[in-house]
Ligand SMILES: Nc1ncnc2c1ncn2[C@@H]1O[C@H](COP(=O)(O)OP(=O)(O)O)[C@@H](O)[C@H]1O
């Protein structure tokens with residue numbers, strides 16, 4: 308079954324962002340080695356508190372305390388996988404939301420089997436690029452690394468199916484981001500291709516999604532708002548950047564400066 312997406316509304320994005328800054332969520336990030344600092348800086352620029360706790364015992368303690376948990380399998384190892392399971396189990400016990408970023412799921416067996424298994428553990432949100440969402444939804448080996456080979460529109464039906472089967476809100480990103488609970492779908496335009504020329508924009512978005520998923524109210528709207536916050540900051544940063552190097556500080560500044568007027 309296909310459902311037509313509605314465009315995300317700027318006023319609703321501004322309302323989510325304001326709620327996010329008020330709540331300043333504590334986000335427990337179990338993420339990959341490539342994007343640790345960038346992820347923490349993106350959350351800090353938006354007013355949230357990141358903490359990267361990865362030992363199995365500590366992670367299980369901390370996920371019960373944090374407002375939201377991010378599981379990102381970009382540099383998964385067997386040991387990290389069991390620490391992530393422990394953190395998810397502890398979060399679920401106290402009903403704290405957790406978000407999955409299925410980096411490069413498809414062809415690689417450890418992370419693909421691990422993420423397929425996690426779908427039974429009630430993720431609140433899943434954020435990936437088109438190749439990752441297609442692979443996760445269709446149990447098919449696709450992709451050849453962390454970058455998408457597919458257009459996000461080509462993964463919309465898969466995202467809707469994955470949302471229905473997992474119970475998560477699924478965000479499939481690309482030139483347009485689609486955010487769906489399997490019934491309702493919001494489309495988020497904007498951003499810029501330069502965002503794919505620096506590492507970690509997708510991973511940082513997933514960390515931001517983990518924070519927005521912890522807010523009270525309409526989770527689908529909040530996660531679409533998270534996508535719009537990142538795409539809006541991305542297009543503003545691109546306007547002043549010379550290339551990937553100057554994009555990064557401009558992006559952090561744009562997140563810091565983002566307000567209702569920019570989002571309108
Ligand atoms: N061609 C594009 N045009 C505009 N924005 C894009 C484009 N590709 C990706 N983005 C944006 O870059 C961010 C990261 O998305 P994506 O590249 O799909 O994730 P990943 O880094 O996990 O592959 C998202 O905010 C997305 O909207």
Ligand SMILES: Cc1ncsc1CCOP(=O)(O)O
Pocket residue numbers: 339341342381382410453505506507508509510511
């Ligand atoms: C390059 C790379 N290799 C393993 S994880 C990772 C980071 C991927 O980051 P993103 O999906 O945000 O581009």
Ligand SMILES: [Mg+2]
Pocket residue numbers: 410411435436453509510
């Ligand atoms: Mg990614």
